[in-house]
Amino acid sequence: MNFEGRVAIITGAGSETGIGREIARQLSKRGAKVVLADINESGLESGVREIERNGGTASSITVDVTSRDNVQQSIKEVTERFGRIDILVNNAGVSRPTGVTEIPEDEWDLVFNVNMKGVFFLTQAVLPYMKENNYGRIVSMSSVSGKRGGGIFGGSHYSAAKAGVTGFSKAVAREVAKYEITCNTVAPGMIGGTDITSGLLTEEKKAEIQNGIPLGRVGKVEDVAYSIAFLVSEGAGYITGEELDINGGSHID
Numbered sequence: 423m424n425f426e427g428r429v430a431i432i433t434g435a436g437s438e439t440g441i442g443r444e445i446a447r448q449l450s451k452r453g454a455k456v457v458l459a460d461i462n463e464s465g466l467e468s469g470v471r472e473i474e475r476n477g478g479t480a481s482s483i484t485v486d487v488t489s490r491d492n493v494q495q496s497i498k499e500v501t502e503r504f505g506r507i508d509i510l511v512n513n514a515g516v517s518r519p520t521g522v523t524e525i526p527e528d529e530w531d532l533v534f535n536v537n538m539k540g541v542f543f544l545t546q547a548v549l550p551y552m553k554e555n556n557y558g559r560i561v562s563m564s565s566v567s568g569k570r571g572g573g574i575f576g577g578s579h580y581s582a583a584k585a586g587v588t589g590f591s592k593a594v595a596r597e598v599a600k601y602e603i604t605c606n607t608v609a610p611g612m613i614g615g616t617d618i619t620s621g622l623l624t625e626e627k628k629a630e631i632q633n634g635i636p637l638g639r640v641g642k643v644e645d646v647a648y649s650i651a652f653l654v655s656e657g658a659g660y661i662t663g664e665e666l667d668i669n670g671g672s673h674i675d
């Protein structure tokens with residue numbers, strides 16, 4: 423996979439241990455200019471430094487994916503800086519392990535706004551630039567929770583939002599295919615070591631989860647990043663509207 427000359431935006435790449443940062447590393451290693459986007463400004467600064475230290479070209483935008491104005495303005499800045507946008511990875515997300523009867527309305531809205539509305543805003547903002555070039559690769563982050571329900575660290579609002587991401591991406595895939603733009607989702611199972619589990623992954627819980635995974639381990643951020651690198655590569659141009667499971671066999675359908 424070679425991304426020389428390609429410009430990639432990755433949302434939620436501020437967290438050093440997160441999936442988004444690893445996606446940025448993998449794409450940069452293969453030649454892409456990466457734009458790290460996150461609400462966490464200090465995380466972005468260290469992310470850009472890390473990529474540059476390793477010989478890559480990186481830039482950042484501080485953006486709240488739930489704000490349409492903020493997203494539109496940020497995407498405009500990226501095109502002014504780099505002249506094009508080839509790849510969008512909608513990775514920013516939040517999760518709350520709240521039972522359905524306890525979910526307050528503001529928490530429902532937060533989980534939906536970040537996980538789903540953010541995907542809509544970013545996709546809407548980059549498409550005009552991708553259409554102009556008749557080329558684009560969009561991958562958005564769903565979850566096994568959106569397919570089977572009952573997320574380990576996410577409640578019903580998280581499952582609903584992630585299922586929504588998949589439906590949205592399938593519809594967009596049909597709409598933009600005539601511009602050589604593909605739109606896919608990935609559905610990771612439990613990925614260890616990121617902030618989203620908020621320290622809830624105790625050794626005991628980890629062992630319990632591992633017992634339900636045929637491949638015998640929880641996922642790594644690299645497992646997700648490699649799969650996404652493939653889906654946003656030029657060679658994956660005949661794959662669109664797809665949802666790729668990355669779960670060690672814990673959910674096979």
Ligand SMILES: NC(=O)c1ccc[n+]([C@@H]2O[C@H](COP(=O)([O-])OP(=O)(O)OC[C@H]3O[C@@H](n4cnc5c(N)ncnc54)[C@H](O)[C@@H]3O)[C@@H](O)[C@H]2O)c1
Pocket residue numbers: 433434435436437439440441442459460461462465485486487488513514515516517536563564565566609610611612613614616617618619
């Ligand atoms: N870790 C897992 O087990 C797992 C499994 C399935 C899916 N996912 C999904 O993968 C994605 C990445 O998760 P992660 O595990 O790396 O978590 P993480 O918490 O490490 O990363 C999430 C990132 O999103 C950013 N973010 C949150 N709200 C934002 C906003 N309003 N605007 C911009 N950025 C915002 C955070 O600052 C953070 O950097 C999420 O969409 C998550 O739902 C994770």
